[in-house]
Amino acid sequence: MFDLEDTVVPDRKPAARETVREALADVVPADPEICVRVNPVDEGAPEDIAVALAGPAPDSVMLPKVTSAADVGRLAALLPDVGVDCPVLALAESAAGILAAPAIAAHEAVMALIFGAADLAGDIGATRTTDGEGVADARQRVVLAARAAGVTPIGTHYPDYTDDAGLRAETERAVQLGYDGKLAIHPAQATVINEVFTPSDERVAWARRILAAREASDTGVFVVDGEMVDAPQIRQAKRVLARVRAGED
Numbered sequence: 001m002f003d004l005e006d007t008v009v010p011d012r013k014p015a016a017r018e019t020v021r022e023a024l025a026d027v028v029p030a031d032p033e034i035c036v037r038v039n040p041v042d043e044g045a046p047e048d049i050a051v052a053l054a055g056p057a058p059d060s061v062m063l064p065k066v067t068s069a070a071d072v073g074r075l076a077a078l079l080p081d082v083g084v085d086c087p088v089l090a091l092a093e094s095a096a097g098i099l100a101a102p103a104i105a106a107h108e109a110v111m112a113l114i115f116g117a118a119d120l121a122g123d124i125g126a127t128r129t130t131d132g133e134g135v136a137d138a139r140q141r142v143v144l145a146a147r148a149a150g151v152t153p154i155g156t157h158y159p160d161y162t163d164d165a166g167l168r169a170e171t172e173r174a175v176q177l178g179y180d181g182k183l184a185i186h187p188a189q190a191t192v193i194n195e196v197f198t199p200s201d202e203r204v205a206w207a208r209r210i211l212a213a214r215e216a217s218d219t220g221v222f223v224v225d226g227e228m229v230d231a232p233q234i235r236q237a238k239r240v241l242a243r244v245r246a247g248e249d
Helices: 010-030 045-052 069-082 095-099 101-106 117-124 133-149 164-177 187-197 201-216 231-248
Strands: 035-037 060-063 088-092 110-115 152-155 222-224 227-229
Touching (some): 045 069, 069 088, 095 133, 101 110, 101 133, 110 133, 164 187, 201 231
Parallel strands (some): 060 088, 088 110
């Protein structure tokens, strides 16, 4: 992901836009997955799109500090001006954004809804702790909104890129809550995140037993490993195997 927002000081943003446009020209032919995080719609997104996306297009655009579905609509309306047709990854990282998460996730341009804990904590005056208690309710709301809209929920980044144990624990919590992915703030975090989101051999075997038993059963409820199984476990088993296939891809 190329970032034009928080990592770029204001007086360097014009130069950063040119740099991103040049970088896209270099890397897009190699066909990696590329995302560009622009500035909020009222704080530079039009200029970002007009300059940085004037050449080869990324696979997606990340919009930070989204407070409503209208924000997404305004961004999406700008993309055709430079010939870009790609989905939006919407960052819900304020009180307004969390409360509007269902409408944001339901916008037709949105492919993923992302939880931003750091900005949210600052917005509501919470303390961001290792257990995430101060923003726990908002964290779950993002998953619910994304699932209801049929888009991908992505978890917040873990700020200490030298703390693999803390990253692993927080990523495991994201999996438990229902997230499909997690932001990385440093390339060193990617290995741990991918490991945690990849189902274990035991979990994959469980999923295959569930689906095999469903095929063999002529009823809606059956028993696997001493457990009564019906539609919820079947959905979970399908999700496990889908994640395995996604990892292989």
